[in-house]
Amino acid sequence: MVRGEEDREPGMRVLYVCADAGISLDGTKGAAVHVRQTLGALEDRGVKITVLALRPGHPGAIPGQVLAPGDFRAHNRSKAAGTIAAEASAIASASDLTGRCPLSPGEVDLVYERYSLWSLTGAALAERLGVPLVLEVNAPLVEEQRRYRRLAMIEVAGAIERLLVRRADAILCVSSALRDRVVGLRGIDEGVHLFPNAVDTDLFRPAGNATGGAGRKAKETAVIFTGSFKPWHGVQDLVQAFAILLAQEPRSRLILVGDGPERSLVERRVLQLGVEPRVTFTGAVDHREVAALLSVADIAVAPYPPLDGFYFSPLKVEEYLASGLPVVATSCGDLDPHLRDGETALRVRPGDVPGLAKALMRLAGDPTLRRRIGQAGRKVAENHLSLRPTAERLVRLLEEVRGCRSAEWRRVAP
DSSP states (O other), X not given: OOOOGGGOOSXXXXXXXXXXXXOOTTSSXXXXXXXXXXXXXXXXXXXXXXXXXXXXXXXXXXXXXXXXXXXXXXXXXXXXXXXXXXXXXXXXXXXXXXXXXXXXXXXXXXXXXXXXXXXXXXXXXXXXXXXXXXXXXXXXXXXXXXXXXXXXXXXXXXXXXXXXXHHOSEEEESSHHHHHHHHHHHSOOTTEEEOOOOBOTTTSOOOSSTTOOHHHHTTOEEEEEESOOOGGGOHHHHHHHHHHHHHHOTTEEEEEEBOOTTHHHHHHHHHHHTOGGGEEEEESOOHHHXXXXXXXXXXXXXXXXXXXXXXXXXXXXXXXXXXXXXXXXXXXXXXXXXXXXXXXXXXXXXXXXXXXHHHHHHHHTOHHHHHHHXXXXXXXXXXXXXXXXXXXXXXXXXXXXXXXXXXXXXXXOO
């Protein structure tokens, strides 16, 4: 039975581990934003946080005591991603991180690790400190690495993943697709929990002018995308659809917020289509600046291409909805039931560029529809996607896990 707030044990102490050399906790990546949001939510609810990370960022960037100040040497490992040398270096770095932890048994109540390739840091520290391990899974990293990058020691990576999901006392998965994958690896669904990303509805909220942002004042229609420039985010589809929109609505503008490995490809495509005067690349920006940019936009887009096993918990879509923007979206996984076509969003088949352009034109030409869908989306964010109840549920779960040491399902299979 879940205890209420009035029964909550005081002073829970959590060791938070992030052994991913690709995540600087003071950065602009969605992963860094999620880490800071999680830590802040726990601290706001009286949890004492100690952070052990390969790249914690500048002092004061994250809540709690930081045990490994400054960027860690793992960030300087070989850039030849997918080579045995690089991946062995990553394993060694995570092991070295474990050795940097000065805590002793009795100083923390549980270890909470954000799952990363090669890291057994959380499991090792949980054993050393005699406390439960909570594992947060945000992506099927072995499959993702194999599909989009190179992965030299795939058998080792897979073995580490299997060991972790069977060792953890509780696993938090941000999507149902990830939950199903973890249950398959774990062999039992007990201890596996669905914890989608949630949006700060105080930070992301409709602009003061309920009819829209600065785009309308300039008699423009401002279309916005936020996120990383990666192949699974569909930015090139959006650029092509915008070119079609621009032919019909020449005062439209596209704002692309973020950075990533495909940015140069997107920039070349913008030049090829001849739309560069109407496209703005902001680069990576602070999370609060994202909220400000959304407040002056008119239409927000999540143009995911066709994907097998959509495993994301798309925080960008939640931020669009919370900002009161009308959303044009393709497949969005667990958010799909909330995105009803013509009511809380306009829906388009993944990869359907003409359909995407048609949806943009429909919204660009109908301010009343924009307003109605935007207001409905805000209600969805407030009622179903808000950070506050999600954070409370997380704290309750951590309290239940606290003190758990010998569950039958924790036995590690050979």
